[in-house]
Amino acid sequence: MKFYDCQTAPSPRRVRIFIAEKGVEIDTVQVDLGQGEQFTDEYRAINPDCVVPALQLDDGSCISEVVAICQYLEDKYPEPSLFGVTAEQRAASLMWNSKAEQQGMSACADAFRNHAKGLKGRAIPGPDSYEQIPELAERGRQRVAAFLEKLEHQLAGHEFLAGSHYSIADITAMIVVDFAKRLKIPMPDDATNLQRWYDAVSSRPSAAA
């Protein structure tokens, strides 16, 4: 099994933290996105979507998409569970992971990729070229801010996003908060529950991954 990573990118960090929480060691290859290594013929043969993270299995097949990689690792290394143990916990973990992806990560990516000077013509990750849309960068910022408010609301009533268990949803949402910081969208001053949760999840040893 081989994990294709990029140390500086938010999405593969979700998998790095997941692996650290599982306490396993997986052979890791750095793909230098800044140098365009994701577009080489060699990497394209591994993952035609030209994105990281990707997990190559021993039969040569490749799993991309963070939730799929994490589900595979959860199946292979069930302890500690990061999706939850009961059907209700699994549903809540996947629900909040999905919200964090679609309302948080996607919005951050819209804000970043439609604005960064180095990403002209690269507004969508992958092999195809798409021009930046400045209005979309601005809308992304608004949506990120709205999602931080939503996190605060959910965490007012729950220790972790999906309830009382730490899960894949907390990993994704923590990375949304960190991505938002890079975009200079801070947590609201009065978001005391979000801050309490962030302090807890970001002080876990896995967060250094």
Added chain:
Amino acid sequence: MKFYDCQTAPSPRRVRIFIAEKGVEIDTVQVDLGQGEQFTDEYRAINPDCVVPALQLDDGSCISEVVAICQYLEDKYPEPSLFGVTAEQRAASLMWNSKAEQQGMSACADAFRNHAKGLKGRAIPGPDSYEQIPELAERGRQRVAAFLEKLEHQLAGHEFLAGSHYSIADITAMIVVDFAKRLKIPMPDDATNLQRWYDAVSSRPSAAA
């Protein structure tokens, strides 16, 4: 358990088909999105995101996000499996479901919601207002077309998207193809594998759901 549906919308249809494949009956409530029923106080109390589908459990809690609802139903009604049985099958199903969501459904939604006259100020589903971005509608159309090409490529080597088993990924992707048709983005004429697969999945009894 109560399923909040809207008969005319693409996302809840994913769950309707999933339920039909499981062969179970679930108490269903229609939410009339055209009349704005998703914004009523009553529905907001069930799902504050103001979207369908949603599945309310008997304890009053609510699961939203299609993949989470489907995972819950998979746990409760394991046969026939629609996520796959092995770790490798589950990963492939989730991976292609995720690609179909992010590269297919999202792109269709961008194309539709940023263009439809009736959705001014409603470019993103949910309680917050976002203005339409016409350039994003056009980019959405380009991405839908690119995703149909990707489906053709994958299906050239596989009976179903995730391999030899019909899965949640096929449900999502079939609905992308149908959504694309509504947007007048047809399958490419030479996409013989996509057409073969579409004929097979859309003639299953569940597709009428």
